Amino acid sequence: MTLFEAERVEKVFPGVRALDGVNLSLEPGSVHALLGENGAGKSTLIKVITGLYRPDGGxxxxxxxxxxxxxxxxxxSAGIGVVHQERNLIPGFTVGENILxxxxxxxxGLVDxxxxxxEAARWLAELDLELDPDLPVTELSVAxxxxxxIAKALSIESRVLLLDEPTASITPSEAERLxxxxxxLKDQGCAVLFVSHKLEEVFEIxxxxxxxxxGASVLEGGPLSDLTRDEVVDLMVGRVHEALVLPPRTVDTTAxxxxxxxxxxxxxxHDGVDxxxxxxxxxxxxxxxxxxxSELAKALLGLDRITAGEVRVRGAAVRIRNVRDALKNHKIGYVSENRKEEGVFLEQSVGRNIAVTVWDRLRAGIGRLPVLRYVPKRAEADLVSDYVEHLGIRIASPAQLAGTLSGGNQQKVSLAKWLAAQTEILIIDEPTVGIDVRTxxxxxxxxxxxxxxGLAILLITSDLPEMITLADRVVVMRDHRVRGEVVNSRDYDTMSQRVIRLIHAEPAPAA
Incomplete structure (x- = not known):
């Protein structure tokens, strides 16, 4: 018997039909994948199922x-647990209080x-996660x-568990625990809905x-064993997805x-980082x-105290006070891993989000009075239009609120504001978390x-294939220290072995 069903569900936002007659069936004792590109309607459907949105039909x-x-x-209360793509922890509470x-x-009559x-320790142990239940969640990393x-969702012992990009910010070893x-849960008869852009995970579980x-179903409840990866991607994007081929690029190692x-x-x-x-x-x-x-990146931007050592920008020793100082005086930008809280202003328009870093440059004056300076609408609109087109940001208009965009489009907006500022050094933290294969x-x-x-890019990612695709050199960290560096050979098997050996401090094999 089907445990949960969504029949012909519709959801409409101003100018956007997010769900158009979507069907979904979840069986007890099974793991069901929900796939689609960013903006296809996956997170909207989950929010309808969990009562965050009222359906307009179905x-x-x-x-x-x-x-x-x-x-x-x-x-x-009805037995539907959920892990949303965006964080939903209460900052003023502890780990244990959030879980329960x-x-x-x-x-x-008092909280015990x-x-x-x-109880919290029990659910943390399920994930082999060594965290103090009394620790404030503000002290946690994103991962x-x-x-x-995830521990919070497990704690209510749900009959239906919805996982929206649960492995987006965690490493492969932590994903294996999950x-x-x-x-x-599957063996116990739970119905699990699994949303992920990592197709290797989808085919695994x-x-x-x-x-x-x-916003519409193009495949409903098909056996995954009947499909290949290319067929799944074809269903998602409407055509066969071509493997990415990047053109040659050289680095002047003497510069x-x-x-x-x-x-x-x-x-x-951090100690002695070079x-x-x-x-x-x-x-x-x-x-x-x-x-x-990520903590190292934030220290470079003045968000944590540097206690020893030196930061040099273009050969000169600097002391960066804050993000504004990093951008204005040193042309350093930072694309945060936490786009919801640090990357974009969710309640502001796409246009304002992109232009905010260059308002000083765009400002014009009226007469000779500096207090009457303003940002010309045409100049801002032209700049925003250029980056929307250049990055392929899918929006109804520049006035659309950033919070209504899909995760991939929000990440593009976050990147656009730093590119608009003409940065020369760009720190990019987990750039493709929760983003579909084409994006x-x-x-x-x-x-x-x-x-x-010519940009100098410091790339932080937990996605090892992504790291090997992009990085010229891979610096491996453990316990806030650099454990070694590997020049990228672009050979995945060799690189992954060398990187993992450094992470776990395994001795190199004898020559």
């Missing part, structure tokens, strides 16, 4: 009975903190926060698949680095969750072209 059925959820709390938020244990620690989100848990394109770190230590725990990025070079930072890669290839081509045009 119906939902649980155990054959029609249901209607007015809030995520109602859907959770739906059903906080109490004793004599001993029980919270015990750790993602794993806490897949073991998913396997156990899923039984059936539904594919959305432009003076645009960005150089020497013996850098930080308050977060690193250099030359014009036209892509240097990758790779490591497991907690290695300190990912477009990002890879764009990053490659930026380097070819």
């Amino acid at each position: 119906r939902l059925l649980l155990d054959g009975q029609q249901v209607s959820f007015g809030s995520p709390h109602e859907s959770a 938020l739906q059903q906080l244990p109490t004793s004599r 903190r001993t029980a919270i620690r015990s 750790q926060a993602q794993l806490v989100e 897949f073991r848990v998913v396997g156990k 899923c039984d059936t698949v539904t594919v959305l394109r432009d 003076e680095p645009l960005l150089e770190l020497s013996g850098l230590s930080t308050a977060t725990g 690193l250099a990025v030359r014009p036209g070079e892509i240097v990758g930072l790779y490591g497991l969750v907690g290695a300190g890669r 990912k290839d477009a990002f890879h081509t764009l990053i490659w072209d930026l380097a070819a045009n």
